[in-house]
Amino acid sequence: MRTNPADRRAVRRPCSWLPRAVVASLIAGLFIGSLATRAAGEDRIKASDFTAKDLTGAKVDLSDLLKQGPVLIDFFTTCCQPCQRALPELDRLDRTYRDRGFRVIAISQDDPKTAQKVKPFVQSRGFGMIVIADPKKEIGNAYHVRQIPTAFLIDRDGSVVHFAQGYVPGDDAKWEELLKGLLAPQGSSEAGSNPDESGGR
Amino acid sequence: MALSLRRSAIASGVAVSIATSFVPPLCGLCAADDTTEIGYRAANQIEAYYDTNLDESVVDDRLDVEITYGRLSAGAVLLSHSASNPLLSDPNLYGADFHGVRKRWVEGTYLPITARVGDSDATFSNGLVLRIYEDQTVDFDNSVDGCRVRVDLDRLSLEGIAGTNSFGEPRSNVKGLAATYDVGGGWTAGVHGALVDLLDANGPLPGRDDLAGVATTGVLPADVTLTAEYAIHRVRLERPGEPDPADGHGAYAALTGSRGPLSLLLEAKDFLRFRHAYAIPPTAVRQHATPLLNRGSHVPNIRMDDERGFQAEAVATIHPDFRVTGNYSASEARHADLPAEEIYADLDAAWAGSHWILRADRAEETVREGDHRTLYERATFGGNWLRVFRSFSAEIAYETQGILEQNLARASFEPAREYRDHVASITVGMAPTHSWSATLEWTDNERAVKDSWLWIEWGVRLGVLGNLTLGGGSVRGGTVCSGGVCKVVAPFDGGRVELLTNF
Numbered sequence: 110m111r112t113n114p115a116d117r118r119a120v121r122r123p124c125s126w127l128p129r130a131v132v133a134s135l136i137a138g139l140f141i142g143s144l145a146t147r148a149a150g151e152d153r154i155k156a157s158d159f160t161a162k163d164l165t166g167a168k169v170d171l172s173d174l175l176k177q178g179p180v181l182i183d184f185f186t187t188c189c190q191p192c193q194r195a196l197p198e199l200d201r202l203d204r205t206y207r208d209r210g211f212r213v214i215a216i217s218q219d220d221p222k223t224a225q226k227v228k229p230f231v232q233s234r235g236f237g238m239i240v241i242a243d244p245k246k247e248i249g250n251a252y253h254v255r256q257i258p259t260a261f262l263i264d265r266d267g268s269v270v271h272f273a274q275g276y277v278p279g280d281d282a283k284w285e286e287l288l289k290g291l292l293a294p295q296g297s298s299e300a301g302s303n304p305d306e307s308g309g310r
Numbered sequence: 311m312a313l314s315l316r317r318s319a320i321a322s323g324v325a326v327s328i329a330t331s332f333v334p335p336l337c338g339l340c341a342a343d344d345t346t347e348i349g350y351r352a353a354n355q356i357e358a359y360y361d362t363n364l365d366e367s368v369v370d371d372r373l374d375v376e377i378t379y380g381r382l383s384a385g386a387v388l389l390s391h392s393a394s395n396p397l398l399s400d401p402n403l404y405g406a407d408f409h410g411v412r413k414r415w416v417e418g419t420y421l422p423i424t425a426r427v428g429d430s431d432a433t434f435s436n437g438l439v440l441r442i443y444e445d446q447t448v449d450f451d452n453s454v455d456g457c458r459v460r461v462d463l464d465r466l467s468l469e470g471i472a473g474t475n476s477f478g479e480p481r482s483n484v485k486g487l488a489a490t491y492d493v494g495g496g497w498t499a500g501v502h503g504a505l506v507d508l509l510d511a512n513g514p515l516p517g518r519d520d521l522a523g524v525a526t527t528g529v530l531p532a533d534v535t536l537t538a539e540y541a542i543h544r545v546r547l548e549r550p551g552e553p554d555p556a557d558g559h560g561a562y563a564a565l566t567g568s569r570g571p572l573s574l575l576l577e578a579k580d581f582l583r584f585r586h587a588y589a590i591p592p593t594a595v596r597q598h599a600t601p602l603l604n605r606g607s608h609v610p611n612i613r614m615d616d617e618r619g620f621q622a623e624a625v626a627t628i629h630p631d632f633r634v635t636g637n638y639s640a641s642e643a644r645h646a647d648l649p650a651e652e653i654y655a656d657l658d659a660a661w662a663g664s665h666w667i668l669r670a671d672r673a674e675e676t677v678r679e680g681d682h683r684t685l686y687e688r689a690t691f692g693g694n695w696l697r698v699f700r701s702f703s704a705e706i707a708y709e710t711q712g713i714l715e716q717n718l719a720r721a722s723f724e725p726a727r728e729y730r731d732h733v734a735s736i737t738v739g740m741a742p743t744h745s746w747s748a749t750l751e752w753t754d755n756e757r758a759v760k761d762s763w764l765w766i767e768w769g770v771r772l773g774v775l776g777n778l779t780l781g782g783g784s785v786r787g788g789t790v791c792s793g794g795v796c797k798v799v800a801p802f803d804g805g806r807v808e809l810l811t812n813f
Contacts, residue, residue: 154813157351166496188599193658194665194696220445221436222592225564226623228535229573233625233633245433245443253353253374253812255446256777274777274810275769278696278703279741 154269156182156261157251164228164240169214175265178210179291181284183260184249186219187230191276192258196236198281199260202288203238209292213238218249218257260284264291349378352813359806367394372412381420387413413453413476422462430458432471434488434502435525438541438560441590442471442484448790448797451477452588454484465492474509475587481509482587490525497528502541506587517547519586523560534567539591543584558583560614562592571627578620582644585614590795594621596637596654597791601733601751602711603671605788606688608641608650610796611677616643619650631660648683650675665696669709682719685726688712703739708732713755729755745769751786759801760784776811 160170174180183199185192196215203213215238217227224244231240243249252261256274262284264270271287273280357370369392376385389412415428431442431453444451456473472485483506490500506519523541530536543558561580568574577594584591593612598604619641626634637654652673659666671690676683692709709732716726730753737747745768752762767781787801 154351155349188597190599190694220443221433221441222590223597224436225537225566225577225592226575228566229568229575229623229625232568233571233573233627235627235630251351253351255353255355255810257447271773272812273742273771275745277739277741277745278698278705279739283742 155267156263156269157248158267159248159251161241161243161248164231164242169239169241171214171263172267174212174214175263175267178206178212179265179270179288180211180263181213181260181288182252182263183213183215183258184218184252184254185215185258186217187223187226188219189257194278195258195260195276195280197234199284200234200236200238202281202285206288206292207237211288211292215240216248217242217244218246218254220244220246262287262291349376349383351376354809354811354813356809357806358808359802359804361802361804363803365394368392382416382418384416385414386411424460424462426458428457429453429455429476430471430473432458432469432486432488434469434486434504435490435500435523436537436539436562436592438525438539438562438589438591439502439521439523440471440484440486440488440504440588442588445792445795447792448795450792450795450797453477456484465494466490480587483507483509484588493528495528498526500525504588508587517545517549517554520544520546521586530565532567532569534565536563536565538563541584543586543589545583545586555583558585558615560584560589560591562594564592573625573627575623576620577622578618579641580618581612581614582616582618589614594619594641595639596621596623596652598654598671600669600692600707600709601788602692602709602731603654603669603690604791606673606686606690606711606713607789607791607796608639608652608673608675609791610789611650611675612641613643613648616645617641618644633658646678646683648676648678663697665694667694669693676718682717685714685716685718687714701740703737703741705737705739706735707737708734729753731755743771758786760786763801772811776809778810779806779808781806 156171158170158172160168163169171180171182181199181202183192183195185196199213199215203211215236217224217240219227219242221244224242227240227242241248246254252259258276259272259274260276260280261269261272270291271284352373352375354374355370355372358368360367369390371390373388374385375388376383389408389410391408393407413429415426415430417424417426431444432440433443434440442452442454444453453476454471454473455476456471458469458471461468467490468488470487474483475481484504486502486504488500488502490498492498502521502523502525504519504521506521508517508519521541521543523539525537525539527535527537540561541559543560545555545558547554559580559582561578563578565576566574577592579592579594581591593609595608595612597609598607619639621637621639623635623637626636628634635654635656635658638652640649640651642649650673652671652675654669654671656667656669669690669692671688673688673690674686676685678684688711690709690711692707694705694707696703696705710730711732712728712730714726714728717724731751732753733749733751735747735749737745739745747767747769749765749767750762751764754761763784763786765781765783765785767779770778770780772778782805784803785799785801787799789796790799791797
């Protein structure tokens with residue numbers, strides 16, 4: 110279903126265009142992306158705001174949480190192995206830094222076929238972080254989630270300071286390092302808002 | 311924060327901000343003020359691969375763009391798909407050439423109303439009556455080209471959709487309406503209806519599908535959550551002198567709850583003459599994460615014409631570092647001897663500084679293949695070992711599946727075929743930037759095209775920008791399932807480059 114069969118072309122073309130096409134696409138994608146962000150005078154991508162209910166029925170508003178501190182959003186599914194490794198580590202971060210305003214929002218991308226597994230999955234692991242079921246993938250689509258898991262670390266001003274597709278064991282250490290930079294005292298918040306450049310402090 | 315960031319609808323998107331003074335109001339709906347910003351977000355996926363067997367190279371470039379301004383948003387998906395030799399390649403494997411706009415839409419939000427024109431999707435409750443959506447992981451998309459309107463009042467939500475399917479065949483025209491009411495006390499009740507007119511007179515079932523359903527969800531005593539849905543399916547063939555088939559139905563129910571260290575899930579389904587263009591209901595079959603279990607799943611063989619069954623899953627957390635999962639699912643048909651049964655267990659533990667997973671599964675199902683039935687018995691065992699060292703992590707996974715295949719029509723004179731598949735992989739990760747993996751699959755199945763496949767992959771994270779993946783070798787292919795939708799992935803020998811960017 111990727112394309113319309115009616116568009117088939119009965120013309121054989123040499124493969125010499127392949128490297129050019131790849132390079133052109135790469136350049137175009139990177140150029141447009143960097144151009145757009147630079148045109149706006151911003152170095153950081155802004156996170157999409159959303160309002161939803163968590164598994165307990167409580168209202169979750171991203172912008173409200175950002176007023177209290179940075180937020181890490183992690184998209185997962187119950188049958189994804191890397192997600193099962195990442196989530197306990199993210200829950201640990203949530204518990205450790207919650208009193209400093211930081212929260213983790215885990216957003217399930219299980220669709221209606223497997224959405225019923227989300228609640229038992231969370232309860233059996235005793236997660237204390239915020240968990241949202243997004244069976245229609247409305248939040249996931251807003252964040253262009255192409256791979257599971259995908260995580261975004263968002264600073265108080267709504268800018269995405271880091272994001273990662275997939276989970277490599279040890280990623281949580283990087284998250285924690287970046288987070289400590291974002292949680293720095295008020296006096297050094299300017300440097301802390303750009304942990305990539307400051308080395309995460 | 312900018313208005314475009316504060317839109318209450320969850321599907322808003324903003325990536326960059328541009329000074330308002332440069333942007334005149336587009337219309338009254340835009341509600342431009344001093345804080346209104348143009349929002350822009352995009353994602354690009356470039357995939358290039360070269361198949362050494364077919365001497366075939368393919369480049370896919372998909373760009374998703376969405377622009378928001380005040381209450382308006384517009385989006386498009388641009389796709390460029392180029393196959394080096396459309397004559398030789400099988401479009402079912404690699405797709406035919408396509409360059410252009412694959413999807414586009416305009417959406418306006420004037421609370422409590424959200425209206426969308428263009429490519430639209432909608433899922434009513436659990437998807438029994440209508441499930442229109444896109445799942446990129448398995449290349450599934452049954453979006454319709456038309457319009458969708460949502461009205462979210464205090465306790466009542468209304469959703470309507472109408473359009474013609476943008477992709478896939480047969481061509482059909484769908485109209486659907488759903489209403490969900492918040493009864494209070496954590497309970498909701500909904501009614502759904504849909505009419506699907508098949509536009510292709512030569513299609514398998516020309517005529518019209520009428521669907522009507524009810525659904526409810528809520529919390530029972532002891533914090534048990536109930537979800538239930540029932541729908542009636544009526545087919546109108548619209549052939550003079552030919553009677554319409556009997557009415558069909560689809561039913562689905564689920565109970566979830568937790569007590570102490572035990573979490574439970576019970577699911578039941580009942581489908582009879584419920585096949586229609588947009589029915590993708592819950593399967594009540596366990597979805598697995600490992601390649602051999604996923605490949606041998608009952609999901610592709612679920613019979614919407616006649617199947618009923620259930621699934622029960624229990625998770626016991628004996629210790630925070632020690633968890634056991636057990637699952638049993640079974641189904642049968644009313645009008646044919648086509649049973650399916652699966653029992654699964656896994657143990658997930660942290661021990662001796664490592665993370666261990668051990669799995670065991672036994673499945674037995676009878677499948678109709680052409681004019682005969684075939685019995686498949688599969689016994690699968692596997693496990694993962696993962697350890698995080700100071701500067702890297704290492705994971706080793708192994709899975710083996712013994713398969714017995716018996717043509718039941720020839721059982722009296724033809725012995726069953728027995729063969730065994732194996733998959734082993736090793737992954738080394740250097741968080742947060744690099745990961746390397748090698749996957750070896752081998753089989754003693756004489757009918758397989760090859761007896762071994764080796765794939766090596768290197769993944770690189772490009773900071774906030776995206777991911778780059780380079781891979782090479784051979785992949786066995788087979789059925790890949792996600793969310794109950796399955797796709798057959800072609801066997802592949804060659805190299806592959808993928809770049810995902812978000813900006």
